Amino acid sequence: MTEELEQQIRAHLQSETAALRAPSDMWSRVQTVIQEPPRWRTWLAGRQRWLVMSGLAVAGAIALLVLSVVISRPGNDEPLNASSILARAAQAAEDPNSTGVDSFMGKMTGTLTFNIEGIDDIEALDLDPSDLHVGGASEVWFKAPDRYRVEAEDGSVVVFDGDQVSQYDAKSGTYSQRSVEIGDRLFFLPNSEYLSGQLGSPPEFEGLAKDAMVTAGEPVLGRETYLIEQTFGDGSSRMWVDKERFMILRSELTATNSWTVPGGKATMTLDNKFAFTSLDFDASIDDDLFEFTPPPGAVERGPFSGLPPWALVPNPIPDGYKLCGTSRTDSFGGGPLSDIQPVYYGIETADGGLAKVSQRLVEFGDADEFILSTAGIPTPSEPVRVRGQEAAFGHAGSELTVLRWTENGVVIRFVTTDLSDDQLIRLAESMERADELPSSGAGTDLKVHPCEAARGIGGTFQVAP
């Protein structure tokens, strides 16, 4: 029946398109565009390193649920070198069933530590030293084809039942549920891409992986492993990959980034460790585990519930734009709001254009200068008045614009690659306090549209597809 149905579907779809022809001028249309240089590539090149670091920082803070980028996957019949092992490890992290895992349950631990040298007074950076080291344990259950449950030790829960992903944040007592959309990639396990800090495109990833060494590693939890050792730029990583199931059982990563600060040079070293402490393949797991029930008293998260009450959000959204969501990263450690509070919005043109705005709200101080000093962000110096306040524009060529002002002790900064000065000012003038907006955000102008721009893990800057 299945084969017959599949044949019928094929025949039907082919008949649907039998007389369809692409426009005869398709080549000239394509030719017109490909003669233009891709403007994003040059802009991104000098910033990729920073994207990697910020991506790691945020990824470490939010632990296990990340959206990531595509890497290539060689077929299973390719010879096993470091590149193919890493690719299969990435695949297994995303889809354990692809390497023959029908179910598993296990416990994981992870730590992420930042060491900053060259700056005498860490507190002057508005960084709480306690935020520079984070770690925790979690339990994970998986059942083929794609159901997951992850419980963190603080009681936070993520459940994917194959259709919906549900998240409960114990710290805030809030939960959210949403359907998985085409284009989403949910990771419940660290993948090699994340662990090795490679957020680059497939050719770059493969190029780096070619330099990796693969040897027989010591057993982890009694399972035989490949040990993959890589160096990249100013960092290195070691990963122990299960020889049979290709899941990453343990990893260690060190990366260093240096930049110029007033009075000298600062160096940040990142250490990231991950390990399974128990792992039981083909375990018998009750289906009920993959059903999410909000804990008593939990409140469903609204579109602005992640924001501090004093945060300003655009209202209404200027004509031609959509609010793509709100997102917040706490200071490095993922702790309570205290020091650095970037909040960014993806705002997209209604016609599907490329507009993106990143908004950073930073408590008064120079912390933002420190954080972004190597990112090539221009220092705003062209005076303008916004919301009755002294404000300033900064322009980096025609590609990047910054608008910055201070209001009620909060530095507000827009960074955009697509909006004009006038559009930025209109956006700024429209802003209202989050705690004075309808908590549901259900107003017509405040409707939050799911779109990619607000979902990046290091998402201050989003790259156009």
Added chain:
Amino acid sequence: MNAEAVSVSRGGPPGEATPDDEVIARCQDGAGEAFEVIVRRYADQVFGTIFLMTHERRLSEDLTQETFVRAWRGLNGFYLGEPLRPWLLRIAANVVVSHRRKRWLPFVPLSRVDRDTPSREPSPEAQAEQVATGDELQRAIAELREDHRQVVVLRFYAELSVPEIARATRWAEGTVKSRLHRALRRMRASLEPPLEE
């Protein structure tokens, strides 16, 4: 999809036409005009796939253009010897996915397909097979959830493998399999005659 198109997808066109690999090698050497061969060879298949996923003719034209632009920009990463057709259709699917996420497109069910399209004369073979199932199939496909319908198009029209669909949609292979399984199960249930009491 015509017979020549199918044979092209398996490594090159019949007869004296230049094989895909040879054309791509010229493109990779910087011969931009060679890309015209690729566009002309695969435009209809790319367009058909995108049309089945969006059912908007104008949009399909734009996304077909974008597919080839992305393909051109990614050609240097294409490994000679790999089949070109699934690579192109993966890009096409990815372009649709990206566009849908950007615009939050309301996808139009097949029953409301934009009829501003050329008249469709199914092949005799397709007509024969459709006598019994055409309307029901159309309804069954139209009733599918949007993500299920797209997976069905990518699997049974674009003929992408499960791993290829996974790469295009950024879903895990297990997720693709489960959606395909669920889509077929729902179609079967929809096509089965109601039980008589």
